[in-house]
Amino acid sequence: MKASEVIANLQRRFPNEPEYIQAVSQVLGTIEEEYNKHPEFEKANLIERLCIPDRVIEFRVSWVDDKGNVQTNMGYRIQHNNVIGPYKGGLRYHKSVNLSILKFLAFEQTFKNSLTTLPMGGAKGGSDFSPRGKSNNEVMRFCQAFMTELYRHMGPDEDVPAGDIGVGGREVGYLFGMYKKLTHQFQGVLTGKGQEFGGSRIRPEATGYGNVYFLCNMLATKNIDIKGKTVLVSGSGNVAQYTMEKLIELGAKPVTCSDSDGYIYDPEGIDREKLDYIMELKNVERGRIKEYAEKYGVKYVEGAKPWFEKADIALPSATQNEINEEAAKALIANGVIAVSEGANMPSTPEAIKVFQDAKILYAPGKAANAGGVAVSGLEMSQNSERLKWSREEVDAKLHDIMNDIHANCVKYGTEADGYVNYVKGANVAGFLKVAKAMMAQGIV
Ligand SMILES: NC(=O)C1=CN([C@@H]2O[C@H](COP(=O)(O)OP(=O)(O)OC[C@H]3O[C@@H](n4cnc5c(N)ncnc54)[C@H](OP(=O)(O)O)[C@@H]3O)[C@@H](O)[C@H]2O)C=CC1
Numbered sequence: 224m225k226a227s228e229v230i231a232n233l234q235r236r237f238p239n240e241p242e243y244i245q246a247v248s249q250v251l252g253t254i255e256e257e258y259n260k261h262p263e264f265e266k267a268n269l270i271e272r273l274c275i276p277d278r279v280i281e282f283r284v285s286w287v288d289d290k291g292n293v294q295t296n297m298g299y300r301i302q303h304n305n306v307i308g309p310y311k312g313g314l315r316y317h318k319s320v321n322l323s324i325l326k327f328l329a330f331e332q333t334f335k336n337s338l339t340t341l342p343m344g345g346a347k348g349g350s351d352f353s354p355r356g357k358s359n360n361e362v363m364r365f366c367q368a369f370m371t372e373l374y375r376h377m378g379p380d381e382d383v384p385a386g387d388i389g390v391g392g393r394e395v396g397y398l399f400g401m402y403k404k405l406t407h408q409f410q411g412v413l414t415g416k417g418q419e420f421g422g423s424r425i426r427p428e429a430t431g432y433g434n435v436y437f438l439c440n441m442l443a444t445k446n447i448d449i450k451g452k453t454v455l456v457s458g459s460g461n462v463a464q465y466t467m468e469k470l471i472e473l474g475a476k477p478v479t480c481s482d483s484d485g486y487i488y489d490p491e492g493i494d495r496e497k498l499d500y501i502m503e504l505k506n507v508e509r510g511r512i513k514e515y516a517e518k519y520g521v522k523y524v525e526g527a528k529p530w531f532e533k534a535d536i537a538l539p540s541a542t543q544n545e546i547n548e549e550a551a552k553a554l555i556a557n558g559v560i561a562v563s564e565g566a567n568m569p570s571t572p573e574a575i576k577v578f579q580d581a582k583i584l585y586a587p588g589k590a591a592n593a594g595g596v597a598v599s600g601l602e603m604s605q606n607s608e609r610l611k612w613s614r615e616e617v618d619a620k621l622h623d624i625m626n627d628i629h630a631n632c633v634k635y636g637t638e639a640d641g642y643v644n645y646v647k648g649a650n651v652a653g654f655l656k657v658a659k660a661m662m663a664q665g666i667v
C-alpha cells in the first residue's frame with residue numbers, strides 16, 4: 224500500500240469531504256509501514272475496504288416547530304465497520320453536520336472502539352438540526368421524527384447509537400422513548416440513557432474522566448504530577464464539564480472554558496462551586512458562557528479560542544480543528560507540556576506536527592477520549608445481563624481500559640529515541656485488531 228496513492232484515490236472519489244480525507248490521511252500515514260509487513264492485507268485490498276464505510280444512510284426529517292411551521296432537516300447514520308462488534312458511535316446534532324464530518328467521525332470511531340478492547344464496531348450519525356434556541360418540545364418532536372427512520376437500522380446486536388455534540392441525556396431519553404413506541408421493545412439500543420431506564424453509572428462522566436486518566440498516564444511517563452498544574456479547557460458541554468470535575472478533584476486548576484461564541488479566562492481557577500454554576504448554566508438554563516464572566520468578573524473573549532493563554536496543559540474538548548498551527552505554536556511558546564484530546568480530531572495536521580516536533584506529550588482523541596464509548600460498551604453489557612453495576616465498579620473498569628489503551632500506544636508508538644508517538648501507537652494498535660478480524664471474515 225502506498226498511503227499517498229490511496230488518499231489521492233479517495234480524494235478523487237469523495238472530492239467534497241475534507242474532514243473525512245483529513246482523518247483517513249492521519250491514519251494511513253502512520254499505519255503504512257505496519258500494513259506493508261502483511262502482503263496478505265494488500266492482496267485482500269483491505270485498506271480500501273477499511274476506509275470506505277460499509278453503509279451510508281441518509282434521510283429527510285420533517286417536524287413541526289412551536290409556531291406550527293414545518294421544518295426539514297437531514298438525518299444520517301454512517302455504519303462504518305462491524306467486524307469486531309455491532310456498529311457503535313454517537314449522534315451529533317449541530318448546524319455544521321454533513322457527510323464529510325460524520326464519515327470522519329465514523330472512521331475514527333472504528334479505531335477508537337477497537338482500542339477500548341470491547342466488542343464494538345464503528346459508526347456515527349446525526350443531523351444538521353441545532354438544539355440551540357429550541358424549546359424542549361421542539362427538541363422532543365425533532366428526536367421523535369428522527370427516530371421514525373433511524374429505528375429500522377438499529378438493534379442491540381446491529382447498531383447502538385449514543386450522544387455527541389448537541390445530543391445529551393435529554394435527547395437520548397426522547398430517542399429511546401420513540402424507539403420503544405415504534406418497536407414495542409425495551410432493549411439496550413442506545414447508550415447514555417437515564418439512570419432510571421438502563422443507563423450506566425459514570426457514562427456522563429466517562430469521556431472527561433477518561434481523558435484525565437489518560438493524561439495522568441502520559442504525565443507519569445515523565446514523573447510529573449497533575450496536582451497544581453494549570454489547564455486550558457475548551458468547550459463547556461459534557462466532555463469539558465467532567466474533564467474539569469476530575470481536574471479539580473485531582474488538584475489541578477482549569478482556567479478556561481468556552482462555547483461557540485467565545486471563551487472565559489479565570490486566573491483563580493474554576494473551582495467546584497464555579498463548575499456547579501457552569502453545569503446549571505449549560506445543562507439546565509442552556510445559557511452562554513459569557514454569563515460566567517459577568518457573574519465572576521473575569522475576562523471573556525468573544526469569537527476566540529483559549530489557546531493563547533498561559534498554562535501547563537491543554538485539553539481541547541469542543542470540536543474538530545479547533546487548534547491550528549498558530550495556536551499550537553502559541554501553546555508551545557507558553558510552555559505547555561501536554562495536550563490530550565477530549566474532542567475528536569481537534570488539532571489540525573499542522574498543529575500535530577508542531578506538538579510532535581516539540582516532543583511534548585500529545586494524545587489523539589481516538590485514544591484519549593475513548594473512555595466515553597468504553598463505558599457505553601459497559602452499559603451494553605449491563606443491559607444484556609439486566610444488571611446495574613456500582614459507580615466504583617464502572618470507574619475501576621474505565622481506569623483499567625484507559626491504562627490498557629495507554630500501554631498499547633506506548634507499545635506501538637515508541638520511537639528509536641524513546642519519544643512516544645501516541646498517534647502512531649493508537650492507529651497501529653487500533654488498526655491491527657480490525658485488520659485481523661477482517662481477514663478472518665473474508666471478502667464481505
Ligand atoms: N459526549 C461524549 O461522550 C464524547 C464526545 N466526544 C467529542 O467531544 C467533543 C465535545 O462533545 P460534547 O461535550 O459531548 O458535546 P456538547 O454538545 O455537550 O458540548 C460541545 C461544546 O463544544 C462547543 N462547540 C461545539 N461546536 C463548536 C464549534 N464549531 N466551535 C466552537 N465551539 C463549539 C459547544 O458550544 P455551543 O454550546 O455554543 O455549541 C459546547 O460548549 C466533540 O468533539 C465530540 O465529538 C468524544 C468522545 C465521546
Ligand SMILES: O=C(O)CCC(=O)C(=O)O
Pocket residue numbers: 311312313314332335383384385386387414567592593595596597599
Ligand atoms: O458512546 C458512544 O457510543 C459514542 C461516543 C462517541 O460518539 C465518541 O466516542 O466519539
